[in-house]
Amino acid sequence: MKSQIKSKKRFLNEFRNEVFGDKIFDICVWILILLAVCVTLYPFLYVISISISSGTxxxxxxxxxxxxxxxxxxxKIVMKNKQLWTSYGNTFIYTVFGTFMNVVFTCIAAYPLSRKQFFLRKKLNFFIAFTMYFSGGLIPGYMVVTGLGLYNSRLAMIIPFLLSTYNVMICRSAMEAIPEDLFENASLEGANDFQILVKIAIPLIKPTLAVLTLYYAVARYNDFFNAMLYLGKTELQPLQMYLRKTLILASTDILKSAGATGAAAAAQSTLKIRYVCIVIATLPILAICPFLQKYLVKGTMLGAVKE
Structure with missing residues (x-):
């Protein structure tokens, strides 16, 4: 009896120690999460607070x-600037049309690479992976774009960047996870590769395509370096170039273009104008991301747990 009582006491003590240790671990995790939230949320709150606070x-x-x-x-002063809305329109064109073309060409490239019977599959996979680590560089890329006559045209922001090799690999892996029987049955029914891609492969990898769409759209929306290289005309430049000029060069030009002079201009802080431009430039992405959140979670977790 005494040995049984001792074993029970020992079991209870070990159980209490484990529970206590789990609670300490959970508390540490929550503290780290709260710190991460504060670190990431504070800049947003600060920028918004500056943009709506009084100039004084x-x-x-x-x-x-x-x-x-x-x-x-x-x-009101920033929104009166015509260049802002021109840049917004350019960004809308580059983001929407460019992202659409990105997704289309990514699917077209990923489908044959996912088919085991494709005789160039291994070689092309090697060359595509090779470009992820080694590229031609900035100068050869610039020479190609200018040699094709794309400089100072909207196509310079779309055609040279139709594919991301990393995203092609993700899309290829998603298509490889589709059961081969579906493709074989479709082939027996007389479907060609294009029909199999459009009617079978793409509908089955929608979560992955939603994630890739978000990746491409954010990259397109935030792209300013390529616009700085290939777009010399102000009327073709995207919103990020406008934001760069505002943050780095001279935000006082906005006041002059909006007709704010004298006391009205003096009352406005240059820092405040910059933060207002940041808020205006960030709003579209913040508005779109919540609608893609469920697909983002599904796509990023795809393949992590196998049933």
Whole structure:
């Protein structure tokens, strides 16, 4: 009896120690999560607070987290700038049309690479993977774009960047996970490769395509370096180039173009104008991401757990 009692006590003590250790671990995890949330959320709150605070409070450096005062005059001044809306329209064209072309060509490239009977499958996989680590570089790329006559044209922001080899590999892996029987049955029914791709492969990898669409769209939306290289005309430049000019070069030009002079211009902080432009440029992505969140989770977890 005594030995049984001792074993029970020992079991209870071990159980309590494990529970206590799990609680400490959970507390540490939650602390780290809260720290990560604060570190990532603070810049957003700070930028928004600066953009809607009064110009006097911003100039004196009184805004640290929450807005002080409430003014939207700077938003009105920035939105009167015609170049902002021209840049927005260019970004919309480059993002929507460019992302669509990216997804189409990624599927076209990934499908044959996922088919085991394709005789060039291994060789092409090697060459595609090779380009992920070694590229021609900036100067050869510039020479190709200018040699094709794409400089200062909208196609310079679309055609040279139709594919991402990394995304092709992701799409290829998703298509490889589709049961081979589906492809064989479709072939027996008389379907060609294009019909199999459109009616079978693409519908079955929608979560992955949603993730790739988000990756491509964000990359297209944030692209300013290629526009800086290939677009010399201001009327063709995207929103990120406008934002770069505002942040780095001269945000006071916005005040002049909006007709804000004298006391009205003096009341506006240059820093505040910059942060207003950041908020305006960030809003579209923040508005779209929640609608793709469920697909993002499914796509990123695809293949992580096998049933």
């Amino acid at each position: 409070a911003v100039s004196k450096g009184e805004v640290f987290l929450w807005p002080i005062g409430f003014e939207l005059d700077t938003y």
